[in-house]
Amino acid sequence: MKGKRSLQEEVMMSSPKFRPRFLLFTLAMLAACTHAPHSSATVADQTAPPSAALAAPPAPRPSVTIIDHDIFDQQRLAMTRQYCQLHYGTASERLETPKMIVVHYTASPTLQKALDFFTPDRNSRDDIRSGGEVNVSAQFLIDKDGTIYRLAPEDRVCRHTIGFNQVALGIENVAEDKDALTDAQLEADAALIADLAARHPSIRYLIGHYEYQDRSLPHFALRTELDPSYHPTVKIDPGERFMTRLRALLKERYGLTFER
Numbered sequence: 001m002k003g004k005r006s007l008q009e010e011v012m013m014s015s016p017k018f019r020p021r022f023l024l025f026t027l028a029m030l031a032a033c034t035h036a037p038h039s040s041a042t043v044a045d046q047t048a049p050p051s052a053a054l055a056a057p058p059a060p061r062p063s064v065t066i067i068d069h070d071i072f073d074q075q076r077l078a079m080t081r082q083y084c085q086l087h088y089g090t091a092s093e094r095l096e097t098p099k100m101i102v103v104h105y106t107a108s109p110t111l112q113k114a115l116d117f118f119t120p121d122r123n124s125r126d127d128i129r130s131g132g133e134v135n136v137s138a139q140f141l142i143d144k145d146g147t148i149y150r151l152a153p154e155d156r157v158c159r160h161t162i163g164f165n166q167v168a169l170g171i172e173n174v175a176e177d178k179d180a181l182t183d184a185q186l187e188a189d190a191a192l193i194a195d196l197a198a199r200h201p202s203i204r205y206l207i208g209h210y211e212y213q214d215r216s217l218p219h220f221a222l223r224t225e226l227d228p229s230y231h232p233t234v235k236i237d238p239g240e241r242f243m244t245r246l247r248a249l250l251k252e253r254y255g256l257t258f259e260r
Helices: 007-014 018-035 043-047 050-054 074-088 111-118 126-131 183-199 218-222 240-254
Strands: 066-068 100-105 140-142 148-150 168-173 205-208
Touching: 074 126, 100 183, 100 240, 111 140, 140 183, 168 183, 183 240, 205 218, 205 240
Parallel strands: 066 148, 100 168, 100 205, 140 168
Antiparallel strands: 140 148
């Protein structure tokens, strides 16, 4: 309830010195009320950069089904340790930190033919016999319909790329030659590589087997070979066209690019 002003207030209000100060105070209060924000947004909301709302969504994580089909027994493990000691100076079959993925094709027409070749413990190829007894293989094998098989754990060395097995995961695709590779295999390779890259952030390089001896490519700095008599072989798999399509698909669908 409003009361009458006291005599002291009346005297102050009527004072010429007081009027200007009172008017300035009143105008300031009115201005503050007029410009006060009506939004309930916090300071953080008001200062958030406009670009934050426009950020691109993360690339989708691939959905990958992998069928385990381990081809390693104790004898093969022992021969793999011997191979690693001879070529890399460490008597261990463990692939601790994968840094590269190498894509191959099997040069065989069917999944069963490929398994028949990879499953025996001992190598049957004369051109690489001097490199050790253990048979060639890779961590993964992809059938023509895109089905993915894991032939060895991802932390196990497989003999698939001379000079790089100690740092590289291998993916074999069932095909007699580059023209027999399928679109289903292309899709499966891309999904598998994206999955591996997500689970192994150390992976930096992606090459086709035909690129492994190219000294101009950055991956070559990873090469280790302690046996001077063990010479690299010439490879053509899986072909430049397949790798070009694979790299394009990885970039388009998963936002991934790798060094070579």
